[in-house]
Amino acid sequence: MAEPVTTFVPGHVTGFFSACRRDDPTRSGSRGAGVTLSDGVRVSLAPGTGTVLNGESIEVEPVERVLEELDVEGRIEVETTLPLGSGFGISGAISLGTALAANVVFGLELTENELVAVAHRAEIRSGTGLGDVVAQARGGVPIRIEPGAPPYGRLDGIPDRQRVEFVTFGELSTEAVLSGDVDGVTTAGERALQTLLEEPTLSTFLRASRRFANESDLLTPRIRDAIDDVRETGGDASMAMLGETVFALGSGLTDAGYEATKTEICPTGAHLTAV
Amino acid sequence: MAEPVTTFVPGHVTGFFSACRRDDPTRSGSRGAGVTLSDGVRVSLAPGTGTVLNGESIEVEPVERVLEELDVEGRIEVETTLPLGSGFGISGAISLGTALAANVVFGLELTENELVAVAHRAEIRSGTGLGDVVAQARGGVPIRIEPGAPPYGRLDGIPDRQRVEFVTFGELSTEAVLSGDVDGVTTAGERALQTLLEEPTLSTFLRASRRFANESDLLTPRIRDAIDDVRETGGDASMAMLGETVFALGSGLTDAGYEATKTEICPTGAHLTAV
Numbered sequence: 001m002a003e004p005v006t007t008f009v010p011g012h013v014t015g016f017f018s019a020c021r022r023d024d025p026t027r028s029g030s031r032g033a034g035v036t037l038s039d040g041v042r043v044s045l046a047p048g049t050g051t052v053l054n055g056e057s058i059e060v061e062p063v064e065r066v067l068e069e070l071d072v073e074g075r076i077e078v079e080t081t082l083p084l085g086s087g088f089g090i091s092g093a094i095s096l097g098t099a100l101a102a103n104v105v106f107g108l109e110l111t112e113n114e115l116v117a118v119a120h121r122a123e124i125r126s127g128t129g130l131g132d133v134v135a136q137a138r139g140g141v142p143i144r145i146e147p148g149a150p151p152y153g154r155l156d157g158i159p160d161r162q163r164v165e166f167v168t169f170g171e172l173s174t175e176a177v178l179s180g181d182v183d184g185v186t187t188a189g190e191r192a193l194q195t196l197l198e199e200p201t202l203s204t205f206l207r208a209s210r211r212f213a214n215e216s217d218l219l220t221p222r223i224r225d226a227i228d229d230v231r232e233t234g235g236d237a238s239m240a241m242l243g244e245t246v247f248a249l250g251s252g253l254t255d256a257g258y259e260a261t262k263t264e265i266c267p268t269g270a271h272l273t274a275v
Numbered sequence: 276m277a278e279p280v281t282t283f284v285p286g287h288v289t290g291f292f293s294a295c296r297r298d299d300p301t302r303s304g305s306r307g308a309g310v311t312l313s314d315g316v317r318v319s320l321a322p323g324t325g326t327v328l329n330g331e332s333i334e335v336e337p338v339e340r341v342l343e344e345l346d347v348e349g350r351i352e353v354e355t356t357l358p359l360g361s362g363f364g365i366s367g368a369i370s371l372g373t374a375l376a377a378n379v380v381f382g383l384e385l386t387e388n389e390l391v392a393v394a395h396r397a398e399i400r401s402g403t404g405l406g407d408v409v410a411q412a413r414g415g416v417p418i419r420i421e422p423g424a425p426p427y428g429r430l431d432g433i434p435d436r437q438r439v440e441f442v443t444f445g446e447l448s449t450e451a452v453l454s455g456d457v458d459g460v461t462t463a464g465e466r467a468l469q470t471l472l473e474e475p476t477l478s479t480f481l482r483a484s485r486r487f488a489n490e491s492d493l494l495t496p497r498i499r500d501a502i503d504d505v506r507e508t509g510g511d512a513s514m515a516m517l518g519e520t521v522f523a524l525g526s527g528l529t530d531a532g533y534e535a536t537k538t539e540i541c542p543t544g545a546h547l548t549a550v
Contacts, residue, residue, distance in 0.1 A: 100434050111418065111475045112432035140546070143386065151429065157387035159375050161547040200386045267546035271415070272436040 004046035004077075005104045006273045007097040010266035011037035011082050012089035012135045012142075013166070014241040015209030016216075018189030019130055019182050020147035025121040029147035030130035031193050033205055035164060035247070036139050039263040041080040041090060042273065043097025045105055048075030051094075053084075062095040062129075065122035072106045074098065081261075085171035087243025092132030095119040096270050104272065112137070113150035120149035127175045139269035141205065143196065160202050161267060165253040165260035169222045170244040177218070177242050188215035202249060209238035220244055229256040279321035279352075280379045281548045282372040285541035286312035286357050287364035287410045287417075288441070289516040290484030291491075293464030294405055294457050295422035300396040304422035305405035306468050308480055310439060310522070311414050314538040316355040316365060317548065318372025320380055323350030326369075328359075337370040337404075340397035347381045349373065356536075360446035362518025367407030370394040371545050379547065387412070388425035395424035402450045414544035416480070418471065435477050436542060440528040440535035444497045445519040452493070452517050463490035477524060484513035495519055504531040 017032030051058055052075075067074055076098055082088040096119040103110050110118075116137045123129040134153050135142040140161075146154035192208040210227065213219040223239045226246040230237035235252025239245065246253065253260035292307030326333055327350075342349055351373055357363040371394040378385050385393075391412045398404040409428050410417040415436075421429035467483040485502065488494040498514045501521040505512035510527025514520065521528070528535035 103434055109474055109476055110434070111472075112415070112434045114431075115434055139543070140387070150431070154426070156389075156425070159378055159385070159387045159390055159547070161549065197386075199384055201384055268414070268543040271542035272434070274436065 004044045005101040006042060006044045007100045007270060008040055008042055008273050009093035009097045009136050009270040010040040010139055010268070011093065012132045013037065013087055013247050014131060015205055015238055016189050016192035016212035017131060017241055018186040018193070019178065025124040026117055027148040027152045028124045029120065029134070029144070029149070029153060031144050031147055032131055032189055033141070033143045033193065033196055034135055035141050036135060036266045037164060037263045038266040039082055039261070040266065041078060041082070041093040041097060043094055043101055044077045045074040045098055045101035047073065047105065049073055051076040051078065053078040054080065060091055060094055061126040062091050062122035063098050065125055066095050066098050066118055067102070069118050069122065070099065070102050070108060072102050074102055074105065083168050085173065085243060086168040087172070087240030087245045089129060089132030089136060091128040092119065092123050093136055095122050096133050096136055100270060100272060117149035127178055129174060130178065137269045139266050141202065141265060143200065158200050158202055158205060161265045162202060162249050163251065163262065163264045164247055164249060165251060165262050166240070166245055166247040167226060167253055167258050167260050168243065168245040172242045172244055174242045185216045185218070188212045203236060206236040206238055206249060213239045218242065226258065232256070279319045280376040281317060281319045282375045282545060283315055283317055283548050284368035284372045284411050284545040285315040285414060285543070286368065287407045288312065288362055288522050289406060290480055290513055291464050291467035291487035292406060292516055293461040293468070294453065300399040301392055302423040302427045303399045304395065304409070304419070304424070304428060306419050306422055307406055307464055308416070308418045308468065308471055309410055310416050311410060311541045312363070312439060312538045313541040314357055314536070315541065316353060316357070316368040316372060318369055318376055319352040320349040320373055320376035322348065322380065324348050326351040326353065328353045329355065335366055335369050336401040337366050337397035338373050340400055341370050341373050341394055342377070344393050344397065345374065345377050345383060347377050349377055349380065358443050360448065360518060361443040362447070362515030362520045364404060364407030364411060366403040367394065367398050368411055370397050371408050371411055375545060375547065392424035402453055404449060405453065412544050414541050416477065416540060418475065433475050433477055433480060436540045437477060437524050438526065438537065438539045439522055439524060440526060440537050441515070441520055441522040442501060442528055442533050442535050443518065443520040447517045447519055449517045460491040460493070463487045478511060481511040481513055481524060488514045493517065501533065507531070
């Protein structure tokens with residue numbers, strides 16, 4: 001019996017995006033930008049069945065799709081300190097971690113690009129995410145210039161590294177938002193991307209994200225208040241797309257009196273933890 | 276006066292390659308594959324002049340070209356335990372680290388892809404490397420499917436992670452080999468890449484690299500002996516392109532009685548060390 005194989009996948013907070021839907025799920029996805037976080041997800045896989053998150057049985061539709069496309073069965077144990085449904089790309093992280101681990105456990109001999117594409121397609125088909133997987137595979141501060149998984153998607157990045165804080169007030173359903181009318185989101189997202197590419201820095205990323213949150217009508221009152229609080233104390237913050245989560249650079253939320261979780265930009269993309 | 280900014284760039288050992296020369300240096304480079312190493316190079320940059328490696332003044336042509344293209348002057352301090360001229364991509368690492376650090380120190384507002392392209396062009400123009408920079412920017416076990424820097428080059432990777440050992444017997448001049456007749460190298464390199472893409476695993480990478488070293492006539496007698504020794508004790512090894520260095524997976528060299536340096540595949544590409 002094969003030993004379990006463990007992977008780490010960083011969390012990913014999208015600041016802004018525009019949805020790109022095509023018939024081919026590998027070519028579908030989003031343009032946009034976000035930050036990957038050193039707080040992430042550990043995914044262990046061994047032969048067997050069932051998915052367990054922090055000790056409790058769950059069902060994650062894209063993970064089932066990953067296993068189905070790879071034609072394997074696995075017992076998946078997930079550990080994370082990040083909250084579900086709050087804009088950290090957890091479903092994408094579990095899907096990608098599952099694909100990377102299954103490749104080793106079952107000797108599938110797929111490349112990284114192929115495994116990223118499997119996890120990306122699973123997210124697209126499940127409606128649970130559009131750009132987390134490709135960002136989480138890369139690490140850093142990914143800019144999604146062209147949508148989709150390899151070989152179609154195209155990424156760049158902001159070459160910076162900073163501390164990040166966040167506070168989560170509750171969940172938002174990615175599926176519900178993505179299945180609705182996203183024309184306003186798309187217009188705002190395309191404009192934000194253009195702004196960022198003209199001046200690819202973290203502070204421009206925050207500014208473009210904030211404007212996107214406003215223009216896209218996705219901003220909730222609690223998040224708006226928290227962003228205002230951070231800005232009043234000289235910091236910068238925006239909303240995680242899609243979750244009722246506010247994130248800030250440096251110590252922005254702590255400085256504004258919030259009890260925030262502290263993390264940092266993760267320089268490393270998804271990878272096997274063992275050597 | 277700006278504070279120095281420090282970057283880390285992994286070492287990179289190429290197992291096989293085929294050279295691709297075009298008029299545009301951004302499109303030039305190599306196809307091939309290699310492993311990035313957790314042993315790498317720390318590059319600090321501050322305003323000033325001069326390059327210092329492990330405390331001694333040196334001149335690194337591609338680094339001068341990076342500074343020239345970015346139109347800045349910098350004092351560069353490099354620390355590494357890896358030997359120069361021995362197939363670890365040190366010139367590429369210093370060039371890439373310099374570009375990433377200069378971007379922060381001088382507020383250049385370039386993206387990661389743009390900085391990778393600057394360092395890649397500098398290596399191509401200096402004749403000091405063809406594919407190290409794009410591999411070192413990525414980390415892991417990069418497969419260079421299409422030559423060149425972003426947006427032209429295309430990479431994939433072997434999603435595995437293992438310990439690596441190496442022994443260096445001496446230097447080989449990359450410039451001298453690359454400026455000679457490389458037709459035999461190209462034929463052998465294209466065949467090796469095809470072999471690897473059919474079965475993208477670390478053991479196939481080693482096998483394809485060994486065959487490439489033989490067919491390309493780059494294998495030196497000392498490296499041949501060391502590879503034979505490792506294989507006789509059940510391990511697997513090949514030659515670093517281009518240096519008189521043998522590298523092995525796991526504890527292959529130690530098991531064969533060599534006093535080898537131990538490192539591992541680096542899951543992280545080039546990045547700023549500070550947060």
